[in-house]
Amino acid sequence: MNLKLYNSIAREKQDFQPIDPHNVTMYVCGPTVYNYVHIGNARPAVVFDTLYRVLRAIYPGVTYARNITDIDDKIINKSNDLSIDINKITNKFSDAYFEDMLALNTLEPDVIPYATQHIPDMIQMVETLVEKGHAYPADSQIEADKGNVLFSVPSMSKYGELSKRNLDEQEAGARVEVAGYKQYAGDFVLWKPSTEKEPGWDSPWGRGRPGWHLECSAMIKKHLGETIDIHGGGHDLIFPHHENEIAQSCCANDGKPLANFWMHNGFINIDGEKMSKSLGNFRLVRDLLQQYPGEVLRYVILSSHYRSEQNFSKDLLDSAWRTLDSLYGFIRGVAPIESLLNSSGDGFKALLDDLNTPVAISELYRLAKAVNQAKGDEQIALMQELKGLSDILGLLQQDPEQWFTLARGDNQLSAEQIEHYIQARQQAKQDKDFAKADQIRQQLLDSGVVLEDSREGTQWRRS
RNA sequence: GGCGCUGUAGCAAAGUGGUAAUGCAGUGGACUGCAACUCCGCCAUCGUCGGUUCGAUUCCGACCAGCGCCUCCA
Structure with a gap:
């Protein structure tokens, strides 16, 4: 009964071995709270929630952290555009995020760190990096550029290990102009100056705010330790976000790896196209919940393997709803019962194989049919097993009667x-x-x- | 240019070196006053072309088609 996970950094499935089986640590990149989240944001939340449930079924202790990024240029811009206090924005949308995630049957993470509550930790990490020669304050004659602190990418020989990128072979500056104060085009900002009007915190480099990548590194270190078991997030975060996290943490922590396992979920597209502002095809979780039960959204997300791309469409949602109807139909009228996970059942075994949720769901179906046909003790046992598996998947969590009559x-x-x-x-x-x-x-x-x-x-x- | 992914029935989606799970839809039948539910059955040779092999959808190569990252992004 070994858990195998696809490790992005090794690019293969590996046997999962926690550093400490009594406290497995997992960190997943959460949202930047400046808007309602879209269905793409929901995917990592649901996927890693499912992994969290699997881990909890195997190990006596699991600490799962998912952050809230509440300081970011996008938030500042929104605040300026709408002339609304930044805290009002971040409070509103982080609350909305929790509501949406709850509707998707995700469990609350054990730790929900907010970036703005960890500024001292971040400053300290930057100081450490500067001391060790991995970071430098920008040397610029331009007033507006003063106060930037950058990570020196060339100072880290292993940079690019996760994304397998050689920065020299990238088209540096191909799409964005390289700031003049950078010693090297790939250097990224750890700390940036804030104007009077922008939110900022005092630091050895003047009043400013943290760079995005820094937040995760500092919060991971504080809450989970220098090396964690699993770090997850969307596929697009591999570069530069996770690569930079690795650089920061590894260099600040004497070369210790940031995470042993890196996991990345694939993207969700809409009718074959990537969600983007220009196409205007965002599907907000909030809006979808007006039309579909959260469980339908969760079912859709789990119905394909987390690493593959997924194409969202109305047909998919409708068909998922019919499937759940069918599943609920099987157990309607069967007395509620305590769940009992069959850890040697095919469903759980599929989950242990790099979270093969489609296969686990098919097992759900097989069990539901069996429940429908069995009687007496056999039915009770099957029902317990069904419940055990559906609890791990976070599906069939409603009372069937309500499911059909609400x-x-x-x-x-x-x-x-x-x-x-x-x-x-x-x-x-x-x-x-x-x-x-x-x-x-x-x-x-x-x-x-x-x-x-x-x-x-x-x-x-x-x- | 660099790194990488995908191509399986109408749709969705697993999977394996020995002729392809599962769900939705469709369809034949049982059940039903008729339906619905349920039950029994049917419904694919796995992008193309080569190679390796006794045998490939599964390995290798080429090609075609789609897509992602390299800038903020789940």
Whole structure:
């Protein structure tokens, strides 16, 4: 029962060995809170939440940290554009983020560090890097450039290990002009000066604010230690973000690796295209939740392997909803029961194989069917196993009855109204007035209500 | 130019050197007053062309098609 994970830095699946089995450490890059998050932001949250659940099932202790970046130029710009206090923006959108993630059935991480609450830690790390010759204050005649502190990429021989990039072979400055105060084109900012109007903190280099990459390095060190077990994030963060994190942490911590395992989820595209502002095709989690239960979004995310690209579309969401309906249908009417994870079952084994959630989900289906067919003790055992697996996946977390009867969308018939119609249809059936009975059924169907007759009576569900 | 990814049934998506899980949709049948639910069954030779092999979708090469990073980005 070994957990295998694809390690981006080794570019292969490896057996996972925690540094300390009693406290497995995982850090995942969280959002910059200047807007509602889109479905792409949700993917790492759901994926690593699932990994978190798997880890907790295996190890006695797991510490999972996911940060909130609440100081950033994008936030500052938004604050300026809207003339709203920066804290109001970050508070609003971090709260919204937690709400959205909760709707996706993600567990709260053990640690949620905010960048602005770790400024001293960051300053200290920059000082260490300067002392060790890995960073330098910008030497510039231009007033606005003074106060920048840069990481010296050439000072780190292993730079580029994660992304397998040789900076000399990159088209430096091909898309962005290289700032004149950089000693080397690939050097990146650790600390940047703030104007009077911008938020800033006093530092040995004047009033300023941290560079993005620095935040994660400092917060990881503070909360999880110098070397952690797993560091996760989106595929696009490999370069430069994670590469730079490695450079900062490794150089500040006497060459110790930042993370033993690097994991990256693939992108979510919309109808075949990358989400971008220019295309205007962002899908906000918040908006999607107006139309779909959070579990449907989670199901879609888990229905493909986390490393592959995923194409979001309405069809995908609708079909996922039908699938979940089917799954819930199997367990509807089965008494609620305690979950019991079968750690040697095929579903959990699939998860141990680099988080193969599609296979685990297929096992969910197999179990649900079996539950539906079994009776007595066998059914109870299967139901426990099903629950155990679905708890790890964070799916089927609702009461089936509620799943089918809660309103889906606006202007829906109330449960009372539906019951009323069912009574009327029952009467019509008893009177052998099938035309009327069918008419009522069709009427309900048109309102999104499906009737299911059985010997015990008529059951209804929304579709 | 550098680094890297993908191409499996209508759609979605696993997987393996020995003729391809699963779900949605479709379809034939059982059940039903008729349906729905459920149950039984059907529905792909894995981008193209070569190579290695007794045998390749799975390994290697070329090609075609799509895509990502190299700037902020999940």
